[in-house]
Amino acid sequence: GDSVTQMEGPVTLSEEAFLTINCTYTATGYPSLFWYVQYPGEGLQLLLKATKADDKGSNKGFEATYRKETTSFHLEKGSVQVSDSAVYFCALRVTNAGGTSYGKLTFGQGTILTVHP
Amino acid sequence: AAGVIQSPRHLIKEKRETATLKCYPIPRHDTVYWYQQGPGQDPQFLISFYEKMQSDKGSIPDRFSAQQFSDYHSELNMSSLELGDSALYFCASSLTANYGYTFGSGTRLTVV
Numbered sequence A: 001g002d003s004v005t006q007m008e009g010p011v012t013l014s015e016e017a018f019l020t021i022n023c024t025y026t027a028t029g030y031p032s033l034f035w036y037v038q039y040p041g042e043g044l045q046l047l048l049k050a051t052k053a054d055d056k057g058s059n060k061g062f063e064a065t066y067r068k069e070t071t072s073f074h075l076e077k078g079s080v081q082v083s084d085s086a087v088y089f090c091a092l093r094v095t096n097a098g099g100t101s102y103g104k105l106t107f108g109q110g111t112i113l114t115v116h117p
Numbered sequence B: 001a002a003g004v005i006q007s008p009r010h011l012i013k014e015k016r017e018t019a020t021l022k023c024y025p026i027p028r029h030d031t032v033y034w035y036q037q038g039p040g041q042d043p044q045f046l047i048s049f050y051e052k053m054q055s056d057k058g059s060i061p062d063r064f065s066a067q068q069f070s071d072y073h074s075e076l077n078m079s080s081l082e083l084g085d086s087a088l089y090f091c092a093s094s095l096t097a098n099y100g101y102t103f104g105s106g107t108r109l110t111v112v
Helices: none
Strands: A003-006 A011-014 A019-021 A023-026 A030-038 A044-050 A056-059 A062-065 A075-077 A086-095 A111-116 B005-007 B010-013 B019-024 B031-037 B044-050 B053-057 B064-068 B074-078 B087-094 B107-111
Touching: A003 A086, A011 A019, A019 A111, A023 A030, A023 A086, A030 A062, A044 A062, B005 B087, B010 B019, B019 B087, B019 B107, B031 B074, B044 B064, B044 B074, B074 B087
Parallel strands: A011 A111, B010 B107
Antiparallel strands: A003 A023, A019 A075, A030 A044, A030 A086, A044 A056, A056 A062, A062 A075, A086 A111, B005 B019, B019 B074, B031 B044, B031 B087, B044 B053, B064 B074, B087 B107
């Protein structure tokens, strides 16, 4: 079946440090990949996405590249801020060979990021 | 811009009671998804609807049912509530299943 594995957390960094959160996946069809962010007490916000191999998604200084050869979609940011403290979820949506997607997302287990001043 | 509206935001119920959660999708969105997120867990897909018909089903207990109405809003009905049903319930909507979708802020259900 479809699954997403994220690096175990929590991750604690100092402000301006480099961030990497690893994400790998297995998919039964053609995957689209997403990173969502969840701030305390809030819903899930789409951070970035990539819909085909070698696509790079980017937003707010975060980047992730869809690597088909390594089935990975690692999240990176060159200089984190205190305001980036949140839970980050990697997610997968699969489209079958006929181009049909039921739309459901399969999430990784989430990585808690805490950034200290 | 209009977002996905969920109501209520918080709900406290006793064991064995019933609960109804409502979701109002973004205007013109025809697809609705429901997810359950337990404490410290990742969101788990429950069920989805496209054009008022169930389109996919995940790990939704038999005690739960859902439907999408003619105005595209959706309701998740939960009966015989158990302590383990305490969770955040998210609704999301999209324009067909092949497009990205937007999550609501969720309903926090606490069963006591």
